[in-house]
Amino acid sequence: MSKVLMKGNEAIGEAAIRSGCLNYFAYPITPQSEVAEYLARRMPEVGGVFLQGESEVAVSYMIFGAAAAGARVFTTSSSPGISLMSEGISYMAGAQCPAVFVNIMRGGPGLGGILPSQADYFQATKSLGHGDFRLLVMAPASVQEAVEMMMDAFPLAEKYRNPVMILGDGLIGQMMEPVEFPDSKKTEPLNNDAWATSGLDTRKSDTRNLVKSLFLDPEALNNNNLLLKSKYEQMKREEVRFEAYNTDSAYNVLIVSYGTMSRVCRTAIDSMKADGIEVGMIRPQTLFPFPEDQIRAAADVTHCSVVASIEMSMGQMIEDIERSVQGKKPVKWFGKCGGDVPTPEEVVA
Amino acid sequence: MQNEVQFAGFGGQGIMLIGKILAHAAMEEGFEVSWVPSYGPEMRGGTAYCTVVISDQPIGSPVIKNPRHLVAMNRPSLEKFAPAVQKGGIIFINGSLISVNSGRDDVDELVVPVVEMAKELGNVKTANIIALAAFVARSGVVGIEALKGSIKEEFAQKQKLIPMNMQAVDAGIQAAKKD
Numbered sequence: 295m296s297k298v299l300m301k302g303n304e305a306i307g308e309a310a311i312r313s314g315c316l317n318y319f320a321y322p323i324t325p326q327s328e329v330a331e332y333l334a335r336r337m338p339e340v341g342g343v344f345l346q347g348e349s350e351v352a353v354s355y356m357i358f359g360a361a362a363a364g365a366r367v368f369t370t371s372s373s374p375g376i377s378l379m380s381e382g383i384s385y386m387a388g389a390q391c392p393a394v395f396v397n398i399m400r401g402g403p404g405l406g407g408i409l410p411s412q413a414d415y416f417q418a419t420k421s422l423g424h425g426d427f428r429l430l431v432m433a434p435a436s437v438q439e440a441v442e443m444m445m446d447a448f449p450l451a452e453k454y455r456n457p458v459m460i461l462g463d464g465l466i467g468q469m470m471e472p473v474e475f476p477d478s479k480k481t482e483p484l485n486n487d488a489w490a491t492s493g494l495d496t497r498k499s500d501t502r503n504l505v506k507s508l509f510l511d512p513e514a515l516n517n518n519n520l521l522l523k524s525k526y527e528q529m530k531r532e533e534v535r536f537e538a539y540n541t542d543s544a545y546n547v548l549i550v551s552y553g554t555m556s557r558v559c560r561t562a563i564d565s566m567k568a569d570g571i572e573v574g575m576i577r578p579q580t581l582f583p584f585p586e587d588q589i590r591a592a593a594d595v596t597h598c599s600v601v602a603s604i605e606m607s608m609g610q611m612i613e614d615i616e617r618s619v620q621g622k623k624p625v626k627w628f629g630k631c632g633g634d635v636p637t638p639e640e641v642v643a
Numbered sequence: 644m645q646n647e648v649q650f651a652g653f654g655g656q657g658i659m660l661i662g663k664i665l666a667h668a669a670m671e672e673g674f675e676v677s678w679v680p681s682y683g684p685e686m687r688g689g690t691a692y693c694t695v696v697i698s699d700q701p702i703g704s705p706v707i708k709n710p711r712h713l714v715a716m717n718r719p720s721l722e723k724f725a726p727a728v729q730k731g732g733i734i735f736i737n738g739s740l741i742s743v744n745s746g747r748d749d750v751d752e753l754v755v756p757v758v759e760m761a762k763e764l765g766n767v768k769t770a771n772i773i774a775l776a777a778f779v780a781r782s783g784v785v786g787i788e789a790l791k792g793s794i795k796e797e798f799a800q801k802q803k804l805i806p807m808n809m810q811a812v813d814a815g816i817q818a819a820k821k822d
Contacts (some may be wrong), residue, residue: 297670299663299667299670299676299678436716465679465705465706468679468680469678469679469680469705470663470666470674470676470677470678470679471675471676471678471705472670472675517662554705556703557702557703557705558704558706559701560703560704561703561704564703573729638779641797
């Protein structure tokens, strides 16, 4: 298939359709409103549904309902909207419902601003909602990668029966780049007759399925949490994704950076290399699970003296890096989060 | 080899569109491209700019501090971005709205009165296409055929606008020669 020039937000919408996801519920918010605009036109063409909720809270329960009924479903929002959805996402994790949530981040806290940011790292990887749960979080660095991660997100959500988040900064949504929609990433939804409330007639079963996150019996709740924990442990074993850049050099500094910020770092690394300074980079493509072992291995070489966390937030990722490096090397931070994306020149400095 | 082009003007001048047309033409020629808009609480008449990066390698940072070239469609844009243009680059100036020059002697300055030219063609809305064509003809960042192909594709749903825009391309090419 030939390449098309598309805005990240539109490409994300198209990728969902190409993944066989025909259910999209959302509420508009900058900088991701083009997804809704695009799918409002596109979903009816392919026999899908786009329904705008009255709020993000309502949207999260539309998603819950569709997922509980066994449908492929996704939504997109931006930081404050994701906060509103967090209640429904927690319920879905507890009730083991698969869905894809896209957060095209803007600056915060509060209403913050509408420019690119990576300030929802903690929210996405650690504390999205109440209760003991995690999301599998993927962070694209280009429009093409956003498409591929979208197409992988649905089968991953179904494999784990857990929500998956695509965490992009505002630029990933707003930027136009050439994209291809690889046929090889098309998947069919898993058969979920065993648990989904898809209707006794379509399922041809006599037994009722029940989707719930309420476990009043302490032992039952404990068991449910142990089951969830085992899924998160499995994600850590099987789903870590990362990309290494210039790590075959004798780098003195190891950068850890993700999303658009990592591309700025790549340009900075190239320009420093031209000046005879070697810098390596590990780019986490999954933020949970975090590439702990890979970062530790890359930091634990004699020529590496310092690890730098470079992000468009006030150092949220640094804790995961320190945990990975285990005190073997100092970890420093550089970042900005007013909405300007730091330039390669600033990273070099 | 990497070229970066900053397009800048006010909302309604078709800045985003000509950036997209250039990016699309470059993609068709096999280059890696990225198009990054300024986006904010924008409105018609407000500032509008976008950056197009064209490269034969995968593009690192799509955020550019010092672009190789600038297409300035109004005076505030010229004053804001001209100092950042790389030495040896091209600064295109919309001569209809900008009465000053860039103040740079280390760049190739191309001044074209695109609004008057567009009015002569019969549609003032083609001013942005004239500017783009003049810039492309002078810089050679993409071929003229790729540019025309990209414009035709952009206006595929509005076929009747294509001949006028092709005239605008030709007028832009001529203007780039005369200077």
